Amino acid sequence: MEIRGKVHEIGATQQVTESFKKRDLIVAFAENPQFVEYIRFEATQDRVNIFDNLSVGEDIEVSFNLRGRPWTNKDGITTYFNSLVAWRVTKLAGTAAAAPAPGYADMPPVDISASGADDDDLPF
Template identity: 40%
Template sequence: MAFEVEGKLYKKFDTQKVTDTFQKREFVIEMEDGMYPQIIKFQLTQNNCDKLDSFNEGDQIKVTFNLRGREYTKEGRTSYFTNLDAWRLDKVGAAEAAPGAPAQTEFPSANDEPAIQADMDDLPF
């Protein structure tokens, strides 16, 4: 199941090569949430790491991500990990109308008017 959030790109990090076959890149967005902004870290993995290259810190972005969790046991201690795995990033605001901007209305052309029929009465009563 995919989730989406919008926010300001707060921080982006370099790609980390975790193993010979796995790489990840983390980034943080800031979401407005009442009085206290939320600072949320996401990760891109493998071939998705370069998707962050076209964005700058401060850009408004929409992040599409999957919620991933796993259990890890080492030396008898169990830990639980949750990752927000981003797989799509879109810039917000560039192609969209600004909030509060009036919607543009398309007016019909003169040729779109209905033809007047001779037997129609002009009076509303």
């Protein structure tokens, strides 16, 4: 799977155990510029260095695998966890200059409370 967005935050490498390390990358994904989503990707083991050459604000494409697993607590209640495990990050250099279309950073904030008609309606 792939997704395109802007680098929002690059985490430090965490040594979880002697034999396991991971690192997080937060990507601002703006399919709808009014509602930016902040997606957390993780890289593990020898892939933690794929975030080394990134800078906050860069346009990127992240290739990742979707992982899911159950965990049962001491009371027997099962919870399910999802992870987005990055395995490649590609900088999208030149896309901003070639296509000067407004992005989410260029959009003014929208005041949804000033809709007027019915204040009880949600915007979605």
